[in-house]
Each structure stands twice: as structure tokens, then as C-alpha cells.
Amino acid sequence: MILQHLCKSYKVKSLLILNNFWLILFKAIINRSKTLLVLCILFFIFCGYFAYKLPINADSDSLILENDKDFKTYQFINKTYATQDFLMLAFNPKSGDIFSEDSLQILQQITQELNTMPQVQSTLSILNAPLLKSSPKLDLQEALEINPTLLSPLVDKDLAKEEFLNHPFYSKNILSKDLKTAGIIVYLKKDTKLEELENLKKETKTSSKNALLKEYKQQAQIQTTHTINAIKALKNKYEGLYIGGIPLIASDMIAYVKSDLITYGSTLSVILALMLWVFFRQLRFVFLTLGICLFTLVVSSGIFSLFGYEITIISSNYISLLLIINVSLIIHLIVAYLEFYQKFPNASAKNLLYATMLAKKSPSFYAILTTIIGFLSLMFSNILPIIHLGAIMSIGVSLALIFTYILFGVILALLPKPKSIKSLPKWHEKLLNACANMGLEKTKIIYPITFLLVLFSLYGITHLKVENSFVNYFKDKSEIKQGLLLIDKQLGGTIPLEILITFPKKDFQNAPLSDFEAEFNALESEDSYWFDSQKLRIAKIIHTALEKEEFVGSILSLYSLSQLLQSLGLEANDFMFAFLYKNTSTSLKAQLFAPYANINKNQIRFVLRIFDSNPNLQRNAFLFNIQEKLNKLLEGESLKVEINGAMVLYNNLLQTLINSQINTLALVIFAIFGVFIFIFKSLKLSIIALLINLIPLGIIFGILGITNIPLDLMGVTIAAISLGIGVDDAIHYIHRFKEEIKRNPLKIAIKNSHQHIGSAMYYTTFIIVIGFCAMMSSNFIPTIYFGFLTTLVMLLMLLSSLILLPALLKSFHRSNLC
Known part of the structure; x- marks a missing residue:
């Protein structure tokens, strides 16, 4: 029926x-x-x-366009400039005085515990940052040899405060302008095996290599999570400690x-x-x-x-x-x-x-x-x-x-x-x-x-718009948002942005040269003489222009080194750069020159952090405006301008x-x-x-x-x-x-x-x-x-x-x- x-x-x-x-x-x-x-x-x-x-x-790489040309540039930057993954910690003591004995003692305990973690390579904070102008009894040459730090008995704290505030590499990076928040940059060890597997994947592109890479990435992810959890334990142990950084965002x-x-x-x-x-x-x-x-x-x-x-x-x-x-x-x-x-x-x-x-x-x-x-x-x-x-x-x-x-x-x-x-x-x-x-x-x-x-x-x-704010991905009461906001507002922003300027290579082969010209050009081709007046001028023009941008926080470039030299009473010209490059140690050269210049590629690099929490920031329009301003600023210079970094990719x-x-x-x-x-x-x-x-x-x-x-x-x-x-x-x-x-x-x-x-x-x-x-x-x-x-x-x-x-x-x- x-x-x-x-x-x-x-x-x-x-x-x-x-x-x-x-x-x-x-x-x-x-x-x-x-x-x-x-x-x-x-x-x-x-x-x-x-x-x-x-x-x-x-x-973070799982949300990247694999065929994006900017992603290839991003990979080039990571490889060429030897960038490292890092976490950013902010210490904001309840007393409000970061230079008090109690605050410095706590900060010292934090950094000591961080340095014992297996995946941590090094840390940078106000405790171990070299201070060249804060020791009244030392001249510049002696200071360069000794590299005194805040904990050194030769350093005057009042002078140290002044140096930190005006230091182009420290201000808004490891110390806030109001002197109430200290930053701790935690550099994580580079995973060389992961790099080898990624290179092997590019060369062979077999399913077995992909599976091996995926399995190793999961193991590396677990190790990073353990490190981050250990750092979070420090946050629970020390009042006023906050955590930020791309690895933390991924882990959370x-x-x-x-x-x-x-x-x-x-x-x-x-x-x-x-x-x-x-x-x-x-x-x-x-x-x-x-x-x-x-x-x-x-x-x-x-x-x-x-x-x-x-x-x-x-x-x-x-x-x-x-x-x-x-x-x-x-x-x-x-x-x-x-x-x-x-x-x-x-x-x-x-x-x-x-x-x-x-x-x-x-x-x-x-x-x-x-x-x-x-x-x-x-x-x-x-x-x-x-x-x-x-x-x-x-x-x-x-x-x-x-x-x-x-x-x-x-x-x-x-x-x-x-x-x-x-x-x-x-x-x-x-x-x-x-x-x-x-x-x-x-x-x-x-x-x-x-x-x-x-x-x-x-x-x-x-009137629809699209935006991608990492800070606003998390609830207001969450620990990660509180940390990101503090770092964003007090320590120069959270989202990395990079600018590459490529100069045309000089050609000395076409025109006949006298013996003097040949000798001069040979001298000029040496690495130490690569830092000529044009590059220093371009670095200054771009750096000062970027400082005026509302949404730009921390900026580091070759011009930061120029500012440091000027603060030491030295003339920041091409001869001084050549002298420094030739005579500084390998480790110091890696800190002052390597992140901001690539002699082989004829490039200079600007490392920025953007205020991600600014409600007026429209990321696509901001990036477009930066590109337009730089093109106009460098009109007639025959330079290649590239804007890159995590902000561009996302x-x-x-x-x-x-x-x-x-x-x-x-x-x-x-x-x-x-x-x-x-x-x-x-x-x-x-x-x-x-x-x-x-x-x-x-x-x-x-x-x-x-x-x-x-x-x-x-x-x-x-x-x-x-x-x-x-x-x-x-x-x-x-x-x-x-x-x-x-x-x-x-x-x-x-x-x-x-x-x-x-x-x-x-x-x-x-x-x-x-x-x-x-x-x-x-x-x-x-x-x-x-x-x-x-x-x-x-x-x-x-x-x-x-x-x-x-x-x-x-x-x-x-x-x-x-």
C-alpha cells in the first residue's frame, strides 16, 4: 500500500x-x-x-601563496640575510621603574632562565646591549674594546638611560620611550636540518621527501611549542612579563x-x-x-x-x-x-x-x-x-x-x-x-x-573591506593579545615589513682605463668601499621618509648605523663606513652590516615593524602608498624597489x-x-x-x-x-x-x-x-x-x-x- x-x-x-x-x-x-x-x-x-x-x-608558511612572487623574495631574504626566528618578550614591572635594582634583578633572572633553554640561541636586552657612551672613565676606543653593558660597574645608569633612549638600534626595540617597558629579543636556533629537507624537496619533489619534510616539521613544531610553553611558564612566574612574536602566534x-x-x-x-x-x-x-x-x-x-x-x-x-x-x-x-x-x-x-x-x-x-x-x-x-x-x-x-x-x-x-x-x-x-x-x-x-x-x-x-590584523585575532582578555598590544604600542610594532633597494651594477669593462683609473676601480670594487656616498644618501632619504609614516614603528637600516656614528661624534661618511667594515670583528660586522646590506646582490635593506593594533591602518592601501612614495622619492635614481615581509605576504x-x-x-x-x-x-x-x-x-x-x-x-x-x-x-x-x-x-x-x-x-x-x-x-x-x-x-x-x-x-x- x-x-x-x-x-x-x-x-x-x-x-x-x-x-x-x-x-x-x-x-x-x-x-x-x-x-x-x-x-x-x-x-x-x-x-x-x-x-x-x-x-x-x-x-605561518601554511597560509602563504606558494606561487606568490613576493614569497620567493621572502625566501631569498631569509636565506641571504640569515634572518632568525625570534620571540619578543616585554617586561613591564609593577613599580614602573625598569632601572630599579629589583627590576634589573628580575630581568637578569628571566634572561638567565631563557638562555638555559635548548632551542634558545641568544637573547638581547638592556642587560647585555653594548653601551659606548655611558662610561665616563672610558674613551671611545676603550669602550669599543671592553663593550661595557648596563651591569658593568663602569657604566653610569643615568647616562645609560640617555643612551638607550637615543640609540637608533635600542630605542623602541629593547626599551620603550617612557622607560617603563624593557624588551627581550629571544633568538631561536636555526634548524639546519629543516633547511636541508626543504632544499631537497625543491630538488627532487617526490612524495617520500614531502612526507619526510612534513613529519620533521611536526617534530620541529613540537619542539618550538615546548620552548614557548617554557617561556609561558616564566610569564606565570614573573609578574609583568608578556610574550609576542610570529612563532608564538603560530603556536597559540x-x-x-x-x-x-x-x-x-x-x-x-x-x-x-x-x-x-x-x-x-x-x-x-x-x-x-x-x-x-x-x-x-x-x-x-x-x-x-x-x-x-x-x-x-x-x-x-x-x-x-x-x-x-x-x-x-x-x-x-x-x-x-x-x-x-x-x-x-x-x-x-x-x-x-x-x-x-x-x-x-x-x-x-x-x-x-x-x-x-x-x-x-x-x-x-x-x-x-x-x-x-x-x-x-x-x-x-x-x-x-x-x-x-x-x-x-x-x-x-x-x-x-x-x-x-x-x-x-x-x-x-x-x-x-x-x-x-x-x-x-x-x-x-x-x-x-x-x-x-x-x-x-x-x-x-x-563599503566592504578586508583586513588581516594579527593582534585582533585574539580576545581582549587573552594573554597573547595583551602581550602583542604591549609590544605593538611600546616596543615599535609587531608585524615585520622589509624594503629592498637594489642598485645597478657598475660596468668597468667597456671603456679603456688609465693605470690610475684601473687601480682606483680595483680599490673601489673591494667590499669595504662598497658603502659609497650614493648608498648612504639613499639610505638616509628612505629611512627619514619612513620615520614620518603614522603606522611605522621601529626602523633599522644602514642609516641607523650612521645615526650611531654621529651620536659618538664621528662623521658618518663613506670613508668611515669603509674603515669600520674593514676593521670591525666578524661578529660585530654581522650585527651592524650584514642585516642591512648585501654587497654581492648590490642591495640595502630596511627592517621595519608596523603598528598592527592601530585601528586606522588599512594594510593594502598602506603598502600601496609606501610603494608610490618610494617610487616618487627615488625617481631618476635607476633603483629597484621591493617591499616584502610577513605583512606583504598575508x-x-x-x-x-x-x-x-x-x-x-x-x-x-x-x-x-x-x-x-x-x-x-x-x-x-x-x-x-x-x-x-x-x-x-x-x-x-x-x-x-x-x-x-x-x-x-x-x-x-x-x-x-x-x-x-x-x-x-x-x-x-x-x-x-x-x-x-x-x-x-x-x-x-x-x-x-x-x-x-x-x-x-x-x-x-x-x-x-x-x-x-x-x-x-x-x-x-x-x-x-x-x-x-x-x-x-x-x-x-x-x-x-x-x-x-x-x-x-x-x-x-x-x-x-x-
Whole structure:
């Protein structure tokens, strides 16, 4: 009886042929349920072993565009200028006097403990920084030989304060201008083995070398984490100590990812169980849903691990996304199962399952297909973590569809048929009826409001901006943000920026030279005479120009050495630079010259730190303006100007991501529209289904634009993800509406669709909302924003489906609409 009813509703002759394969497949699932359950358990255990090994990577390089030309320059700088990873510590004593005996004693204890750590190579602070002007009893030559420091008995503290304040290398680096905060630069040991493996990977590019490099990176990451944890222990031990630096940001991101994965899993499980109980009031449906979700999650994670995918900050929300999509799929099946149960209470459990799986196979498949389209769009970003998110979610939701149908059929086939079912609560029915009536009767109010919201969206979208502030990635009360803010404001900024100036090489070979000219040119070609007046002049021009920039904090360059020489009463000209370069020790040369000049490449380098916490900083515009100003400043000099550093790389990442998402959003919309055309066989229904999802999405971006909330690395993925998930309800609703309209008048068809599919939409949306709300418990601000914005867009999409959709169906329905 139940299968006959189903066949009639699907046009018997064609449906029997089309559904023959699926009927055989579903019968095989239900009739061989015990065998399939055992196989599923074995597969679960196999995947669980690999899921446990799923790596987490928050390394800064994991968020870099591999094909970015600036990244290649960045690698060149790291190799050529022998840069080191470092942590920045700030000590702000409660007394406010950094030079008091107690403060210096504590600072000394801190540096002693730091220097005993295995991964720490050296430290630089006010305690061991050489002071050349603070010893009244020593002349300059004696000071250069002895290198007295603050702790030396020959040093006068008052003179030392003055020297620190005016020292071009120390001020705003290891001491704040107000003398209340001391910086400790902790240089980490260079990992030569990691460099060898990376070079080997570039040369061979084999999977075994990639696996070896990945494994070693994980080990190195663990060592760095141990070092950072040891430094954090010092923070707990010494009041007023704060920590910052790129390695710390990466380490804390990993900790947040791990914490979020645990939080999402546990929080969502509890919340889902409670909500499923509220909705269905039967434990079998609660445990069925949670069991299928757990199975899909473990199997997916195991497959991700087998394929070599890593979990990053961007993809850390895959658990929530996958659970939400999977639960939505299961709820639509449960609601359909209960609906058939109400209609055919005497049908067998197997027939109920056949009917449910047959009825929901098409809308479920197309809902998952549109979701996959949304995630696949992320793979056009050229950013590895975003590509991985698109890939793992596409794989994950595909597995969710397959195993949901298998386990739904297998488990319910093994369980006895429920003795009774709970009807939809009266207030739920009233709410759905009210939404349907509003959509049908209040079109004169709905359409003007919708039109105004569209205008609001368009206006807000034109004011959207994208930003990438590391300081604002963390909550205000978090230790890492407090440390980053203190360092940013008191010690010259947090985000590194570098400027390379390349000079044209001189050619002495073309013109005939006299013996004197040849001898002079030979002398000039020596390294010590490379520091000519032009290079020193250019260094001064650029350095002084950068000092005037609002967002630039610390600046170090060759001109810093010029300033140091001038403060010592020496003339900072090319002859003095040549003399110093020729006569200074190798270690001193490595500190004063090597970081800021590359003789072989004919380059000078400027090392800057930017005030990341400045709310007026617009990073893309700032970098563009710096480039323009430098080009204008050096016009006619025939010099090559390159701006690089972490700030440039992350800005490139964000700009590329937003551009790729804008470019691919049209493709996603077109692809989803094509799926709608194929499913509904109606141009009007397809346009309606698309509009009810695009309008809520536009409202969200309008709100962001008007409230001046910037899109970040996770925020720019909202469009594709929300559209992919949101259209599922439209597919289920219109699929049901097409069946209802065949045997009912328009208004009855809409109300029936609301009562049956509307309840499933209501359930799934609220579970999705709760799921994304769980993200708002994260310590990572981009995750919180992502959860909040996606929650808002899902609620708006629900309202759009329950109110705007019936209004549009009523207004544009014709006999040929379906």
C-alpha cells in the first residue's frame, strides 16, 4: 500500500523504471543490514586509526601563496640575510621603574632562565646591549674594546638611560620611550636540518621527501611549542612579563585549533542530543543521528589523514560544518519517515524505510550536490589551506550522503518499528502556519521590505573591506593579545615589513682605463668601499621618509648605523663606513652590516615593524602608498624597489582570496542555478530558489559594510559555504511543493509544504544555528565572527524560505510553472 502510494505520487510508469535500480539498492541495504553493519564497524575502526594521526598545522608558511612572487623574495631574504626566528618578550614591572635594582634583578633572572633553554640561541636586552657612551672613565676606543653593558660597574645608569633612549638600534626595540617597558629579543636556533629537507624537496619533489619534510616539521613544531610553553611558564612566574612574536602566534593558533576541535565535538554532541530529543522525543532518533554523525566524522578524518591533508586554522571548523550538514540530511530523512508512519501506521518497518529512502533520494542528492559546488569554489583560491578546506568538505559531505543512507537503513532495519510517534507541537504548527499565511497574504508589505533590504545590501557591499590584523585575532582578555598590544604600542610594532633597494651594477669593462683609473676601480670594487656616498644618501632619504609614516614603528637600516656614528661624534661618511667594515670583528660586522646590506646582490635593506593594533591602518592601501612614495622619492635614481615581509605576504593572501571568491561566486551561482533548472525543470522556480538565498546573503554583507566590520581569512569564505548549505532547504521545499501542487490548490499546496518540509527546515536550521553558535565559544576571533555571521545568514535564509518563498510562489505561479 505504501509503495503504491509513493509510485502514484511520482507518476507510476516512469517512476517504476527510474527507481528500479534504487529500489534494488535500498532493499540490499535493508535486507543485508547485519552484514553491512559489521563491515561499517570494521571500516570505522580502520579509519579511526588514521583519524587519530590527522596532523594540525598553524605554521605561518601554511597560509602563504606558494606561487606568490613576493614569497620567493621572502625566501631569498631569509636565506641571504640569515634572518632568525625570534620571540619578543616585554617586561613591564609593577613599580614602573625598569632601572630599579629589583627590576634589573628580575630581568637578569628571566634572561638567565631563557638562555638555559635548548632551542634558545641568544637573547638581547638592556642587560647585555653594548653601551659606548655611558662610561665616563672610558674613551671611545676603550669602550669599543671592553663593550661595557648596563651591569658593568663602569657604566653610569643615568647616562645609560640617555643612551638607550637615543640609540637608533635600542630605542623602541629593547626599551620603550617612557622607560617603563624593557624588551627581550629571544633568538631561536636555526634548524639546519629543516633547511636541508626543504632544499631537497625543491630538488627532487617526490612524495617520500614531502612526507619526510612534513613529519620533521611536526617534530620541529613540537619542539618550538615546548620552548614557548617554557617561556609561558616564566610569564606565570614573573609578574609583568608578556610574550609576542610570529612563532608564538603560530603556536597559540595550534593550541586554539586543538581546543576548538575538542570544544566543537563535545559541545555540539550535547546540544544536538538535547535538540533532537526536543524535536522527536525518541531516544532512537537521538542516538541514530549522533551515531551516524560520529561515524561520518571519524571516517572522513581518517580519509583526510590518508590523503595527507592537514588541519589548519582555516579548516579547523570542518567538524562543525560536517556535523551540521550531516544532521540536516538525517533530519530530513527522519521527518519523512515519521510522515510516512503517520500516513501508513500499519506498514512494516522495512516498507517505511523503502518509502523514505526513495522519496528523499533526489532532494538529498541535489542538496548535497549544491553544497559540494559551494565548497569546490574554494579550490579556486590558490591558497593551500582554503583549497584543502574545499577538498575535505567536498569529500566529507559526499561520504555523509553515502553513509547516512546506508546506516539509516541498516540501523532502523535492525530496530523494531516504533510503537508510536509524537506529533508536531501545536506551537510549531502555529508558527509554520503563521509564516505561510504571512507569505500568502502580506505580499504588499513583504515586497517593499525586500526591495529596501536589497538596496541596503547593495549600499553596504560597496563599503566592504578586508583586513588581516594579527593582534585582533585574539580576545581582549587573552594573554597573547595583551602581550602583542604591549609590544605593538611600546616596543615599535609587531608585524615585520622589509624594503629592498637594489642598485645597478657598475660596468668597468667597456671603456679603456688609465693605470690610475684601473687601480682606483680595483680599490673601489673591494667590499669595504662598497658603502659609497650614493648608498648612504639613499639610505638616509628612505629611512627619514619612513620615520614620518603614522603606522611605522621601529626602523633599522644602514642609516641607523650612521645615526650611531654621529651620536659618538664621528662623521658618518663613506670613508668611515669603509674603515669600520674593514676593521670591525666578524661578529660585530654581522650585527651592524650584514642585516642591512648585501654587497654581492648590490642591495640595502630596511627592517621595519608596523603598528598592527592601530585601528586606522588599512594594510593594502598602506603598502600601496609606501610603494608610490618610494617610487616618487627615488625617481631618476635607476633603483629597484621591493617591499616584502610577513605583512606583504598575508596581505597578498587576503587580497587574492577575496578576489578569487568574488570571481568564483558567479560561477557558483551559475552552477547552482543549472542544478535548479535540472531538478525543477522550470526557469521561474529556479530563479525563485536562487533569489531567496541570495537576498539573505546580500543582507549579511550589507551589514558588514555599513558597520565597518572587515572580512578576514575565514569571513571571505562565508558566501560560498552559506550558499552551498542554504540552498538545501529550497531544494527540499520546492521538491515537495511540486508534488503538492499536482493534487491541491496553490494555497493548500504551500501550507502543506510548510507543515511537512517546513518543519524539517525549521529543525535543521536551528541545529545549524546552534552548531555555528558553538564556534562563538572559540578563543580565535575569526572563528567567532564566522560562527556569528553564518548563524545570522542561516536564520535569514530560513525566514526567506518560510515567508518570501511562499509570497513569490503565489505571485509568479502559473499553470506552467511546474
